[in-house]
Amino acid sequence: MTAPAHNAELALLLEVAGTPKPGNVDRHRDLDDLRFDHFLAGAVGARPGLDLAASGAPIGPAFERAVEGMAAHGENSQFGALLLLVPLVRAAHDGRTVETVVEETTVSDAAAFYRAFDHVDVFVGDPPAELAPLDVRRGSAAIPALEDRGLTLYDVMDRSVPGDDVAREWLCGFDRSFAAADRLVAAEGPLPDRAATVFLSMLADRPDTLVAKRHGDAVAAEVTDRAGVLSERDALETDPAAVEAFADELVDRGINPGTTADLVAAGLFITLDHHGVSI
Amino acid sequence: MTAPAHNAELALLLEVAGTPKPGNVDRHRDLDDLRFDHFLAGAVGARPGLDLAASGAPIGPAFERAVEGMAAHGENSQFGALLLLVPLVRAAHDGRTVETVVEETTVSDAAAFYRAFDHVDVFVGDPPAELAPLDVRRGSAAIPALEDRGLTLYDVMDRSVPGDDVAREWLCGFDRSFAAADRLVAAEGPLPDRAATVFLSMLADRPDTLVAKRHGDAVAAEVTDRAGVLSERDALETDPAAVEAFADELVDRGINPGTTADLVAAGLFITLDHHGVSI
Numbered sequence: 286m287t288a289p290a291h292n293a294e295l296a297l298l299l300e301v302a303g304t305p306k307p308g309n310v311d312r313h314r315d316l317d318d319l320r321f322d323h324f325l326a327g328a329v330g331a332r333p334g335l336d337l338a339a340s341g342a343p344i345g346p347a348f349e350r351a352v353e354g355m356a357a358h359g360e361n362s363q364f365g366a367l368l369l370l371v372p373l374v375r376a377a378h379d380g381r382t383v384e385t386v387v388e389e390t391t392v393s394d395a396a397a398f399y400r401a402f403d404h405v406d407v408f409v410g411d412p413p414a415e416l417a418p419l420d421v422r423r424g425s426a427a428i429p430a431l432e433d434r435g436l437t438l439y440d441v442m443d444r445s446v447p448g449d450d451v452a453r454e455w456l457c458g459f460d461r462s463f464a465a466a467d468r469l470v471a472a473e474g475p476l477p478d479r480a481a482t483v484f485l486s487m488l489a490d491r492p493d494t495l496v497a498k499r500h501g502d503a504v505a506a507e508v509t510d511r512a513g514v515l516s517e518r519d520a521l522e523t524d525p526a527a528v529e530a531f532a533d534e535l536v537d538r539g540i541n542p543g544t545t546a547d548l549v550a551a552g553l554f555i556t557l558d559h560h561g562v563s564i
Numbered sequence: 565m566t567a568p569a570h571n572a573e574l575a576l577l578l579e580v581a582g583t584p585k586p587g588n589v590d591r592h593r594d595l596d597d598l599r600f601d602h603f604l605a606g607a608v609g610a611r612p613g614l615d616l617a618a619s620g621a622p623i624g625p626a627f628e629r630a631v632e633g634m635a636a637h638g639e640n641s642q643f644g645a646l647l648l649l650v651p652l653v654r655a656a657h658d659g660r661t662v663e664t665v666v667e668e669t670t671v672s673d674a675a676a677f678y679r680a681f682d683h684v685d686v687f688v689g690d691p692p693a694e695l696a697p698l699d700v701r702r703g704s705a706a707i708p709a710l711e712d713r714g715l716t717l718y719d720v721m722d723r724s725v726p727g728d729d730v731a732r733e734w735l736c737g738f739d740r741s742f743a744a745a746d747r748l749v750a751a752e753g754p755l756p757d758r759a760a761t762v763f764l765s766m767l768a769d770r771p772d773t774l775v776a777k778r779h780g781d782a783v784a785a786e787v788t789d790r791a792g793v794l795s796e797r798d799a800l801e802t803d804p805a806a807v808e809a810f811a812d813e814l815v816d817r818g819i820n821p822g823t824t825a826d827l828v829a830a831g832l833f834i835t836l837d838h839h840g841v842s843i
Binding site for chain 2: 291294295298299302312313320321322323325326328329330332357358475476477563564
């Protein structure tokens with residue numbers, strides 16, 4: 286048992302407990318196919334993989350183990366969040382920067398990442414034709430192509446940017462995760478309430494890439510613009526009903542800014558683990 | 565990482581996610597001094613102690629470790645639930661009955677139980693004069709008196725009955741925990757919803773001993789009678805607003821049937837671990 290794994294699991298739980306988090310499962314909302322209890326089981330199930338990362342295991346196998354446990358009940362609740370948390374936990378173990386940790390990933394880490402897709406359905410778009418052999422939806426079947434090209438997990442993330450803001454964190458020093466943490470630390474009140482506030486502000490900063498992949502750039506831009514208006518006028522304080530209505534509308538429309546939630550989970554980990562903020 | 569510890573931690577989370585659970589913290593309600601996020605952190609914090617029990621450690625030290633982690637943020641969220649879960653997890657490890665496991669506890673287990681009170685404030689009433697040296701509120705200061713009398717942890721539980729229905733489980737083969745599990749297995753829907761249904765039916769069966777200690781027998785009897793009326797007419801299905809109103813009223817009056825919630829958590833563990841029900 287190590288503190289970073291504890292904090293990563295708790296970050297997953299605090300993230301989903303925050304409400305309202307427009308479009309996402311939160312303390313007050315389920316989606317049609319994804320419920321609050323899937324996130325609880327996902328967080329507990331991810332723990333052995335997080336413990337691996339916290340004890341110095343390579344990123345890829347630790348991530349695969351975390352995803353396997355998270356998805357033991359068949360739902361993909363926290364795949365993207367774990368792709369941020371596993372390197373952050375490993376970096377906490379090493380006492381190195383997360384940037385260094387992800388840059389040093391190997392082809393073997395990339396193979397484990399592909400195997401993780403055998404455990405769970407993840408929504409991804411079609412790759413360009415030249416990358417079809419590396420389509421993550423092929424899971425472990427893509428590993429020979431991966432090895433032929435000698436791609437590390439960092440290289441795989443590199444090929445997912447732009448268009449995937451979880452992968453972008455790997456390329457950009459986890460800058461939005463750290464920005465989320467700074468905002469979480471500066472906010473007041475219980476951490477789930479801070480998570481809701483910071484979720485809205487992060488959603489206002491950049492279109493959510495999961496929304497863009499599923500619903501197109503126009504919808505993603507609309508969601509970000511509306512989050513911006515609400516965040517700008519501090520609506521969670523001044524007009525909470527407006528945020529609740531926005532949250533209900535996004536759930537009704539099936540619009541799920543899951544990438545932004547992943548970034549908030551990473552920010553919560555940094556808040557707990559680096560900044561020592563406690564419940 | 566062992567399945568029983570995983571299931572015990574998940575049981576704690578599913579219990580608090582159930583709503584409405586009249587008088588208790590639930591997915592939709594916080595108390596003045598105890599919030600949902602305290603339960604999330606309590607469940608994650610208890611895990612190392614649950615892991616100890618799952619790997620065969622003695623009950624007392626495993627319980628002390630679980631409580632220490634649960635209460636790391638200063639709140640007592642799940643003390644009673646852990647007093648049920650730790651023996652259940654240990655029994656799962658041993659492949660023996662929980663009845664045997666608790667009967668075989670030692671004076672050393674009792675000493676660890678007393679040390680657990682050094683980590684957290686637990687609401688307990690005044691003991692009779694002849695037991696004042698053994699008042700659990702003395703924490704580890706009471707250990708010499710305990711050792712003088714050669715009391716095991718089972719003996720300590722024996723002296724807490726009647727008046728403490730968590731201790732009663734130790735004496736009566738965890739019969740209400742198993743009854744809760746049978747009802748949880750027979751119910752339908754997501755486990756937190758089943759937990760709410762079973763909570764109401766358990767509250768209807770017997771006055772909650774935490775309510776009796778804090779508010780007197782008359783209030784505990786009133787709460788049980790009203791739960792009985794609601795449970796009898798299946799109000800969670802037929803008139804959910806009536807159960808929500810009862811829940812709000814109990815929270816407003818500061819009436820917290822925490823012992824019944826502890827029994828439901830134990831029942832959830834049995835449901836997951838013995839019956840193999842999954843999310």
